[in-house]
Amino acid sequence: MNLLLAGCSFKTTPIELREKLAFDAARLPLALRELDSRYDVEAVILSTCNRVEMYLARPNAIGLPDIDLLAEFLAEFQKLPVEQVRSCLYERKQADAIRHLFRVTSSLDSLIVGEGQIAGQVRRGYELAKEQATAGPLLHSLFQQASAVAKRVRTETGISRGHVSVSSVAVDYVRQVFDHFGDKTILVIGAGKMGELTLRHLKDLRPKKILVTNRSPEKAVAVAQGCGGVAVPWAELDDALVVADIVLSTTGAPEPIMVRRRFNDILARRSGGAMLILDIAVPRDFDPRIHDGDRACIFNIDDLQRIREQTLAERQKHVTPAESIIEAEVLRFQSDWTRRRNGPIIGKLTQEFEARRKVIVTQLMAKLNGKLDMADKEYIEGAFRLLQNQLLHGPITALTEEQHDPTSLSLREALFKLFRLGE
Secondary structure, eight states, rough: EEEEEEEETTTTTTTHHHHHSOOTTHHHHHHHHHHHHHHHHHHEEEOSSSSSEEEEEESOOOOOHHHHHHHHHHHHTTHHHHHHHHTTEEEEHHHHHHHHHHHHHSSSSSSTTSSSHHHHHHHHHHHHHHHOOOOOOHHHHHHHHHHHHHHHHHHHSSSSOOOSSSSHHHHHHHHHHOHHHHHHOOOOOOHHHHHHHHHHHTTTOOOSEEEOOOSHHHHHHHHHHHHEEEEEEGGGGHHHHHOSSSSEEOOSSSOOOOOOOHHHHHHHHSSSEEEEEOOSSSSSSOOGGGOSSSSEEEEHHHHHHOOOOOOHHHTTTHHHHHHHHHHHHHHHHHHHHHHHHHHHHHHHHHHHHHHHHHHHHHHHHHHTTTTHHHHHHHHHHHHEEEEEEHOOOOOOOOHHHHGGGGHHHHHHHHHHHHHHTTT
């Protein structure tokens, strides 16, 4: 097995350079084909906002291009100075490359440990390589097992439990307060970038109605159209709050838009149950004294950030068990691949020794015909079989132990020549 990974990530390279190194969807197939044809290798490229990695392989022991050549390839393809590219690249070989891919796919090497997107990104990178016919037997096996390893890490540890973005934490709280949403009205106040992301999650709850209000009527209409909601004039904010069950507020106003006295008047007009207010504006949109834990519950950005940090800290407890799973899977992959690669030669070697043993034993039995009883014949048969097994033990063990050495092909060639297995 000969495997090489070369790439960069958020750990080694600033985003300004990662953006330039990233392969866009249109040119990624071309890059795969170029790697394949230029270096005669199996190739998979993983290109995301946080990493650009090239996985190259040959099932045999023929050398792979070194990291300097790959830096030249990247620099040429992305039209960048080669020195700039080379300075940020890292490389992993053999077991280290296997381990790295398993960690990446299991999100142990992610910016946010336990995030779920990377497994899908790895899968799409592999699928594109399949489409372009640049993934061969070694990378097929490696990436298929990487997907299985990631699934095992997710199911056997708690590393992916809990939401870690402010928007997803907010929606998680909404789910805890309400058990159904078909009769609920969501009111969106303002429409900042984080608010739009949170609204996207809230929309997935399939509420009865979404109302959107903004000081800019045009912005309110645009956001409402994007989420299938209804735009409400800013002057009718109080009326909208009267009917709202869930409020998402993110205006960016310099001072609260809703003070306690004004909100008390709104509460007096409400006939529904509790109102959940997600105030993720900075500064806050709602006077914190509005929160009473009964009819009005407010969660602000600090509350949600604190929950996010607690979730991340909890995930860190599961990193060690996840690493143990990955180490076991690395050894398993190496062992399985060695058996696959060496199975034919072991089978041929055993078959050849078996045939030669039978010829010698048959000749010996014919020569000693009439001089041996059944026990003697069984003893001789067993002695020659034991000798055969002892002779085979060394070569077979050596093949198995060569799994960590990319030059293992030379040993297979030597066995073919020594025992004339190709004749």
